[in-house]
Amino acid sequence: xxxxxxxxxxxxxxxxxxxxxxxxxxxxxxxxxxxxxxxxxxxxxxxxxxxxxxxxxxxxxxxxxxxxxxxxxxxxxxxxxxxxxxxxxxxxxxxxxxxxxxxxxxxxxxxxxxxxxxxxxxxxxxxxxxxxxxxxxxxxxxxxxxxxxxxxxxxxxxxxxxxxxxxxxxxxxxxxxxx
Ligand code: IMP
Numbered sequence: 651x652x653x654x655x656x657x658x659x660x661x662x663x664x665x666x667x668x669x670x671x672x673x674x675x676x677x678x679x680x681x682x683x684x685x686x687x688x689x690x691x692x693x694x695x696x697x698x699x700x701x702x703x704x705x706x707x708x709x710x711x712x713x714x715x716x717x718x719x720x721x722x723x724x725x726x727x728x729x730x731x732x733x734x735x736x737x738x739x740x741x742x743x744x745x746x747x748x749x750x751x752x753x754x755x756x757x758x759x760x761x762x763x764x765x766x767x768x769x770x771x772x773x774x775x776x777x778x779x780x781x782x783x784x785x786x787x788x789x790x791x792x793x794x795x796x797x798x799x800x801x802x803x804x805x806x807x808x809x810x811x812x813x814x815x816x817x818x819x820x821x822x823x824x825x826x827x828x829x
Contacts, residue, residue, distance in 0.1 A: 653820060657809070661825035664807060665800055670782075670824065671705070673799050677780065678709025680797060681750065684778075689713045690748040695765070696720035696738065697819070698754030701811035702782045702799075706752065717742040721761060734764040740772075749774040750797075754811050755783040759793040766794070783807065783824070 681690075689712070694703035696718050707714060720738035749769065756762050762779060769777055780797035787804045808814045809821030818825075 653822065656818065656821055657823075657825055660828045661808065662828060663823050664802065664805075664826045665810075665824040667822045670799070670810060674702075674706050674709050677797050677799065678706060678711075681706075681780070682709075682711040685710075685712050685714070685748060685750075687712070688748045688776075689715065690750050690776075691715045691717055691742050691744055692750045692752055693740065693742075693744075693769075694718045694752045695754070695761070698811045698813065699752050699782075701819070702754055703752045706780070715742065719765075721764070734761055736768070740769075744769065744772045744774045746773065746775050748776040748778075750778045750780055753779065753781040755785065755802075755807070756781045756793060756795065757785050757788045759789040759791040762793050762795075763791045782810070783812075 692703060692707060692714055694700055694716065697720065703716065707716065717740055718738065719736065719740050722735050722737050751765055751769065753762065778796040779794060781795055782799040784795060784798050784801050785804055786801055805826045807824055807826055808818045809824045811819050813819050814827060
């Protein structure tokens with residue numbers, strides 16, 4: 651299946667499907683080593699993190715559970731407002747459990763900072779953070795990232811779960827949007 655015709659002219663491929671899948675194999679191996687015998691709960695952050703979570707867990711060789719949370723900080727804007735709201739809370743009980751939060755992208759870091767505070771209050775045994783993409787030059791609060799797919803420049807990116815006004819999440823590669 652190739653749906654690349656959904657990418658208009660101003661989208662330039664930043665990370666190809668092959669590079670994404672290769673990196674997921676590496677991250678999956680690392681997580682498998684770090685969580686042998688622990689049955690972690692992996693929490694996908696909706697909406698952007700769903701494809702990353704789905705592909706990543708299939709490279710992990712340990713039993714695990716999944717759950718999802720939905721938070722919003724952007725509304726329909728491209729810059730973080732800093733006001734994070736929980737739109738769908740966690741279902742699982744993470745008290746005493748090993749938890750890996752799975753984000754699509756860390757930009758300002760405000761969403762992650764909010765999640766760390768919120769989830770640590772449940773007293774998990776270990777709380778780790780995985781993100782497919784990180785924009786270090788935009789991050790304005792201290793964040794602790796345990797697993798990072800790729801560091802990217804300060805450009806708006808779409809595809810592989812990441813949206814442009816709610817569309818383009820189904821593209822198989824990651825693109826930079828040229829204005
Ligand atoms: P932060 O709170 O500023 O770190 O923003 C994190 C959230 O903003 C991510 O989970 C994405 O949903 C969204 N976001 C930030 N940068 C981009 C981007 O370049 N493309 C698509 N979504 C983005």
